[in-house]
Amino acid sequence: MGHTTPSPTPRIRTAALLVAVEGLAIAAFGVLDLLDLHRDRVVLAVVTSLFFFAYASLLLASARGLWRLQVWVRAPIAFTQLIQLGIAWNLRDASPALSGVLAVTAAVVLWGTLSPGTSTLLREVDEAAHDSPS
Template sequence: MAAALTAVEAAALLVLGVLELVHLRSIRLTMGVTTTIFFLGAAAALAWCAWALRGVRRWARGPVVMVQLIQLGLAWNLWAGSTKPASAVLAVVGLVVIAGLVHPASTRALEAADEAA
């Protein structure tokens, strides 16, 4: 579940990167290009981590947990007015992924795969 949700997050970042690219304007070209590069790079890194989690590679847990903690902070900041639904989705997904990664069965599987390698 954690790997699948992480892949969904990567897809969302990819969409944000493409949308930013589509809406580039000369008046804010530098900001648009750097934001696009950031979103696409983050999407690629998160997709790689999701793939690694699916393959039961222990190294991917740290970066994914870090992203979820950042996401929880973002959810906290968005908890007001019309952004409340987006905040709730971000918080639930972040908590589910963290719970999945620290679950004893996940920890055993990741440690067993690391010892076997």
């Protein structure tokens, strides 16, 4: 019989979009670091920018994977959101507004990625992919 691929739920779409926005923001930081290039810190600026671009690529690939209901994305997304919660905690006194945005965003992404409904859907999609003949 015909097999239909489920579509992402609104909570998964929200989490994927937020992760994509985070990835674009990190890439923007990489560009800004390159634009602020000074003669005495060329190597540092280039290496930092390369790190930002690699990290942004991981986030964007994870957002795409989550949108496509791929199971592998949960680990890198959860890891990056836990780091983001730590950054939010460290910024709580210096920049309460930014801290709040980072914390709320990370919480929403973790909820959208790790909630029981998402887990069930991803498990079903993964099992269907393994059961289907190649």
